[in-house]
Amino acid sequence: MLHRSPSMPLILLVFVSCATLLFSITQGSVSLSITDVSSALRSQGSQLYQTLVWELRIPRVAAAFATGALLSMAGALMQILLRNPLADPYVLGISGGASVMVLGAILVGASGIILSGAAFLGATLSSLLVFGLSQRSGQTTPMRLLLTGVVIAAGWGACITLILAIAPPQKIPGMLFWLMGDLAYAHSPWLAWVVLAMVSMLVMPFAKSLNVLARGPLQAAALGVNVVFLERFVFILASLMTAIAVTTAGSVGFVGLVIPHMMRLILGNDQRLILPASALSGGCLVTFADTIARTVIAPEQLPVGVITALIGVPTFLFLLNKGRM
Amino acid sequence: MTTLSARSVVLDLPNCSPLPMSFEMKSGEVWGLLGPNGVGKTTLLHTLANLRKWCSGNIYIDQIRLQDIHRLSLAQKVGVLFQEHQDGLPATVMETVLLGRFPYSASNWKNDSRRDQELTTAALEALSLQSLSTRSLHQLSGGERQRTAIAALYAQAPDIWLVDEPTNHLDLHHQVEVMSLLSQQAKKGGVMIMSLHDLNLAARWCSHVMLMYPDRSILAGQAQQLLTLENLEPLYQQKLVQGEIDGQTVFMPSN
Amino acid sequence: MFLKIALTTAFTAMLCLANVWGQCVVDDKEHEVCLERSATRIAALSPGATELAFAAGAGERVVAVVSFSDYPSAAQEIESVGSPSRLDLERLVALKPDLVLAWGTGNPSEQISVLARLGLPIYYVEPHSFSDIAGDIRDIALLAGTETQGDRAAQTFLNGIAELRSQYSNKPRVATFYQVWDEPLMTMNDEHYINQVVELCGGINVFADSSRLIPRLNNEAVLIKNPEAIIAGGMGERNAHWLEAWRTFPNLLATQRDNLFFVPPSLIQRPTPRLLEGAKIMCQRLDLARQRRN
Incomplete structure (x- = not known):
């Protein structure tokens, strides 16, 4: 990592991201040629094509990319926080908490921005619960934290089943969306992009400190890192990112787990590189998965969570089997 | 010239209130902390690095109170070798050693300076780790990990070295290599403070020792004066015999 | 140039005048739905809505249906735009519907609001009673300009129900x-x-x-x-x-x-x-x- 220029892989990833975004805009259940799309992008040509590209494809592709980037970065941060490559918002029950709150809000008839608020509340509550309960005599062991997270995730699972059981039938389809992870209902990608940009700007200056934190809190403190502040800071940012990702696309699993892990295998362990690389490749994965989801058996549409899990589970098992965890 | 001093410090140890301790440690001295398990050797080392609160008393580095020193300047002055290596996320030997330079390069986000890189290379050489530099920590043996941690501390180049069981996991050859490296650092002006289990290592390498008794005040002073059977037998609650081999004092448990 | 613009404007105005047809109905969600000209391309987003549209005599004007729209059999020939709970919006928009029969409790409200934002008229089909069913048939017929057939179908339905009521209730x-x-x-x-x-x-x-x-x-x-x-x-x-x-x-x-x-x-x-x-x-x-x- 020392001798190679760290910006090279990032430049490559930016290029791949642009290519993925453009590719996804050209794909859809209505087949448009490259020329159709490019003239529509320049606001020329058929009104219908302009509508398809500007009103349907671009917002959805943008939402997909931002969701993937948020989840991957949240996963990367949590893995540092817990010093455990198995940590991700999904495994730790943070997206579960967000889903339960959103479902509860739908149950009492809320919609729109209140749902985003509920998701954030749920994500934060869940993280506080996980981190609070896993502390004993002021010390948190990563194993204890992970176990607490897994158990709390199971608890949220039960709450979700309960809410689904008591919910009026007309609210069930909307609720299932949150649980499956689906970009079909993503109304606006802007909140996700704003949060992504904001969090990136906040977290990147600390990338070097995060490298130290990855060696353990005591070692980090001995090297002059403000561990208490940094851990809280990372924790809040990771919760925020998870919450926004959940409000945009529901709970999409495995992205936050698999992507940072793959990036570490390929690019090493420098967070200055891993964090932006995770964001970019997470964005690519979800964008690509969503493109598959909306075209592969069109007109039937699949939830994107199905595709990410189908890609994620075997990849994860493969990595686990190679003994890299 | 660096001085580390403690005035009536009471360590924060569970279910016992240890007696207050006072001592002064200076550049060039190699201190050995000796005492039975659980007496607070590790706690003392962590306290001196301000990683742990203490009950009362004051600790000074060059007359400045420990808690008044900014954490990054403190990390430039004081380095710690931990006894138990926390298993973090995967990292290579090179990356780990380079982290020793963090206190100096924390504000330089983009790149590590040439000096950081030179010191890292020097540290890898000093502990003969060059051939392992790209290996992942998880693939190393216990001894290799211990040497990696010492190399990171070497790269950190602190004035005060707080070293917890430096010879853990090391074979005899590397024990000697590491101990002589550490005493060299003291000769170059460092304050070397190490907790040790092996009396004979203390007798051979330490200029000063601190004997930490569970039930009475510590004894701190010159190694030659303190390393006697009268002092050591109550320390370990063990009968000992003393002898001399090759001009070196050695201690053995007696039958 | 000026003349050309003036002529075009005049022509458009005449077209508009000629088409002052304008129909307004109130759907099952109590929203008013107005069309300036009769619907010729109807998207029916539930199997029930498809049946109602066919009953209203507007079957030939249905251009998009959803999965499970199996009745009448002619509906199976119409292009599907996915399952009711997860619509293929792109395909739907590409079919250029001028009236969308939405299913309030079956279609995701986020997707329907996208259609509304694109300016498509949305009529929610959600009958809760016999008279709602007849009303929906009449409304759809009105919007599609097939009132005669729609009225007949609605009346037949209501008469049948009334007959059963007098016989059994x-x-x-x-x-x-x-x-x-x-x-x-x-x-x-x-x-x-x-x-x-x-x-x-x-x-x-x-x-x-x-x-x-x-x-x-x-x-x-x-x-x-x-x-x-x-x-x-x-x-x-x-x-x-x-x-x-x-x-x-x-x-x-x-x-x-x-x-x-x-x-x-x-x-x-x-x-x-x-x-x-x-x-x-x-x-x-x-x-x-x-x-x-x-």
Whole structure:
């Protein structure tokens, strides 16, 4: 990592991201040629094509990319926080908490921005619960934290089943969306992009400190890192990112787990590189998965969570089997 | 010239209130902390690095109170070798050693300076780790990990070295290599403070020792004066015999 | 150049004047839906909406349907835009509909709001009663400019219902359990239109006073109510195996009298004109239960 220029892989990833975004805009259940799309992008040509590209494809592709980037970065941060490559918002029950709150809000008839608020509340509550309960005599062991997270995730699972059981039938389809992870209902990608940009700007200056934190809190403190502040800071940012990702696309699993892990295998362990690389490749994965989801058996549409899990589970098992965890 | 001093410090140890301790440690001295398990050797080392609160008393580095020193300047002055290596996320030997330079390069986000890189290379050489530099920590043996941690501390180049069981996991050859490296650092002006289990290592390498008794005040002073059977037998609650081999004092448990 | 613009403007204005057709109706969500010209490209986003559109005589104008739109058979030839709960918006928009028949509780509101934002007129189809069904047929016919056919269909439906009412609704009551689903066991309360069918036939829904529209039950609740007749839909049109399970309770009045009846679910669980057929079958079955009292 020392001798190679760290910006090279990032430049490559930016290029791949642009290519993925453009590719996804050209794909859809209505087949448009490259020329159709490019003239529509320049606001020329058929009104219908302009509508398809500007009103349907671009917002959805943008939402997909931002969701993937948020989840991957949240996963990367949590893995540092817990010093455990198995940590991700999904495994730790943070997206579960967000889903339960959103479902509860739908149950009492809320919609729109209140749902985003509920998701954030749920994500934060869940993280506080996980981190609070896993502390004993002021010390948190990563194993204890992970176990607490897994158990709390199971608890949220039960709450979700309960809410689904008591919910009026007309609210069930909307609720299932949150649980499956689906970009079909993503109304606006802007909140996700704003949060992504904001969090990136906040977290990147600390990338070097995060490298130290990855060696353990005591070692980090001995090297002059403000561990208490940094851990809280990372924790809040990771919760925020998870919450926004959940409000945009529901709970999409495995992205936050698999992507940072793959990036570490390929690019090493420098967070200055891993964090932006995770964001970019997470964005690519979800964008690509969503493109598959909306075209592969069109007109039937699949939830994107199905595709990410189908890609994620075997990849994860493969990595686990190679003994890299 | 660096001085580390403690005035009536009471360590924060569970279910016992240890007696207050006072001592002064200076550049060039190699201190050995000796005492039975659980007496607070590790706690003392962590306290001196301000990683742990203490009950009362004051600790000074060059007359400045420990808690008044900014954490990054403190990390430039004081380095710690931990006894138990926390298993973090995967990292290579090179990356780990380079982290020793963090206190100096924390504000330089983009790149590590040439000096950081030179010191890292020097540290890898000093502990003969060059051939392992790209290996992942998880693939190393216990001894290799211990040497990696010492190399990171070497790269950190602190004035005060707080070293917890430096010879853990090391074979005899590397024990000697590491101990002589550490005493060299003291000769170059460092304050070397190490907790040790092996009396004979203390007798051979330490200029000063601190004997930490569970039930009475510590004894701190010159190694030659303190390393006697009268002092050591109550320390370990063990009968000992003393002898001399090759001009070196050695201690053995007696039958 | 100026002349050309002026001419174009004048021509457009004339076109508009010529088309002052303008119809407004109120949908099942109490929204006013107005069209400037009659709908020629209708997207029906639930199987029920498709049936209603065909009943209204606008079948030929339906350009988009969703999965499970299997009736009438002509509907199966129309392009599908995915499942009702997850629409392929792109394909839908590309079909350039000028009227969308949306399903309030089946289509995701986020997707429908995208269509609304694109300026497509949305008519929500969500009938809760016999008159709602007739009203929807009339509304759709009005918007599609097929009033004659629509009125006829709506009237036929209402007449049929009125006939059943006069024939059966004053007969002795039959305590009836209608089984919506098997596992979990589900029925409906008195706010549901199926309850109206039961009452139309002189039955009494034993779970009419449940607090939820579609309550989930266990067998115990049904045994305590001890209905005289059990009517079930099923997984398919001929699959009556749900009823067999009730034979394991010989003390149940419905089992003793063999009043375990099957009504094809497509005839009763879709609020469309075919409900009339379903209602006829149910009335006959309940009447059979009455005859078995002696």
